[in-house]
Amino acid sequence: MSDVSAAVREPWPDLTVQRQGVGLGIWVFLASEVLFFGALITAYGIYRSIHPAAFLAAAKHTELVYGTINTVLLLTSSVTMTVALRAAEARLRRATIGCLAVTLVLGVGFLLCKGLEYRDDLREGFFPGAGFPLADPPTQLFWMLYWIMTGIHAIHLSAGILVVGVVAMLFWRRVLPVQDSTMEGIATYWHFVDTVWILLFPLLYLVGRI
Amino acid sequence: MSEREQRHRPTVWQLAREPVLVWAALLVLLAISAVLAHAPIAPFNAAVNLVIAGVMIGLLAVFLMNLRMASALVRLVAASGLFWLVFMVALTFTDYLSRP
Numbered sequence: 001m002s003d004v005s006a007a008v009r010e011p012w013p014d015l016t017v018q019r020q021g022v023g024l025g026i027w028v029f030l031a032s033e034v035l036f037f038g039a040l041i042t043a044y045g046i047y048r049s050i051h052p053a054a055f056l057a058a059a060k061h062t063e064l065v066y067g068t069i070n071t072v073l074l075l076t077s078s079v080t081m082t083v084a085l086r087a088a089e090a091r092l093r094r095a096t097i098g099c100l101a102v103t104l105v106l107g108v109g110f111l112l113c114k115g116l117e118y119r120d121d122l123r124e125g126f127f128p129g130a131g132f133p134l135a136d137p138p139t140q141l142f143w144m145l146y147w148i149m150t151g152i153h154a155i156h157l158s159a160g161i162l163v164v165g166v167v168a169m170l171f172w173r174r175v176l177p178v179q180d181s182t183m184e185g186i187a188t189y190w191h192f193v194d195t196v197w198i199l200l201f202p203l204l205y206l207v208g209r210i
Numbered sequence: 211m212s213e214r215e216q217r218h219r220p221t222v223w224q225l226a227r228e229p230v231l232v233w234a235a236l237l238v239l240l241a242i243s244a245v246l247a248h249a250p251i252a253p254f255n256a257a258v259n260l261v262i263a264g265v266m267i268g269l270l271a272v273f274l275m276n277l278r279m280a281s282a283l284v285r286l287v288a289a290s291g292l293f294w295l296v297f298m299v300a301l302t303f304t305d306y307l308s309r310p
Binding site: 020032033046072082086092205206210 | 219222263274287299307
């Protein structure tokens with residue numbers, strides 16, 4: 001059996017249609033994710049419109065350096081993921097696995113950086129509740145949203161890292177051929193996690209800097 | 211693999227050219243965004259940074275998520291997520307911003 005016929009599954013007539021099916025499925029899932037993150041960002045918008053001064057004062061204390069490094073890491077990982085997908089479509093097995101490995105390292109780098117940032121945040125006491133360092137109570141709303149939004153984003157990224165790791169291993173062991181439609185799904189999901197961060201970055205890190 | 215297929219296989223660098231250009235554009239936009247956050251253009255800082263974020267997401271969706279080459283059906287589904295989002299945000303703020 002050739003690599004191509006091994007990649008085609010029921011009920012698809014060929015690999016092109018199968019890829020389109022996976023693409024459509026993942027976009028339907030992502031449309032629901034847009035609403036999920038959209039609800040959180042709407043909550044942020046409501047609280048910020050009610051307490052504008054407190055949000056500016058609270059956001060001053062997020063770690064801009066960590067946030068910017070993480071944005072660069074994720075943007076770069078999206079590029080390596082795109083190259084992995086294009087290499088897979090061109091049936092370049094080693095290039096696909098190599099790019100997936102770099103993507104994985106960048107994703108793990110993001111989580112490590114986020115961990116260091118969380119450590120610093122906690123050291124300074126920026127967790128809503130007793131002993132919060134800022135006097136104005138609504139500043140805690142900003143920090144509550146910071147923890148929820150970045151936490152849920154990190155969970156999404158962790159899921160992406162896990163899936164990318166498993167798929168890269170399956171390609172490596174030749175259980176799946178690289179031109180399999182799986183790449184289409186994981187690449188689109190990975191980019192979505194990146195787009196969420198692109199939106200969170202100005203909302204959480206670029207506020208109150210003047 | 212046939213000789214013909216081998217000959218027409220693109221190299222990794224050919225595949226990476228467009229994504230790397232998009233990456234460079236995204237980094238430039240990120241830098242502009244970080245600089246403008248410190249610029250004394252209040253009250254427009256938030257609006258400017260959100261517009262830049264929108265452009266970055268657009269670049270990513272069109273070139274890296276490949277919506278440029280996607281079928282009409284996929285584009286429609288991608289747009290539907292934004293469509294419902296606009297409804298949610300518009301209706302929510304119609305309520306909150308009109309409260310006394």
